[in-house]
Amino acid sequence: MKKVMSIVGIGFSTGLLLNYYFKLIERMTGDKVYTLLLNVDYFPVLKNYAFPEWIEISFHLIVSLVLTGTYTFLWTKWKRPFLWTVVTSLVIGLVIYPTTGFSGRTPEVTDGSALFWWLTGHLLYGWALAWLLQRFNKS
Secondary structure, three states: OHHHHHHHHHHHHHHHHHHHHHHHHHHHHOOOHHHHHHOOOOOOOHHHOOOOHHHHHHHHHHHHHHHHHHHHHHHOOOOOHHHHHHHHHHHHHHHHHHHHHHOOOOOOOOOHHHHHHHHHHHHHHHHHHHHHHHHHHHO
16 A cells, blocks of 8 residues: 555656646746646547636646556566656657647647747656656665
8 A cells, every 4th residue: 555655646746746847837938838738628528618727737637647657567567667757758748749739728739939848848757757766666
């Protein structure tokens, strides 16, 4: 049970790190990366509802928990798990970015500045997740 709680803690903390990073970047630059993070307009049923911010954050944290569980499993399978965690987190960010085209609230797909911040955020997330999983696997 202690290991499960550690994994949950890692998922929440890295998810919140990404959340607050994007919120700060959006406030500082105006690039809608926080809005994109919480955006659910590409889900047919969900796009019809206006959720409070805490619910949108909860959706994001659930995704982070699922990713953390997946990475925890893969950590023992990969030869260079730290590197692969960071790289695949960046790839996930790159694959998700085009969903911005499904909403008028998010950056344009061609917005290079927003894409830059989006990818740096996913690199930060991947690095933090890898660092915490490395510590978790040494304990």
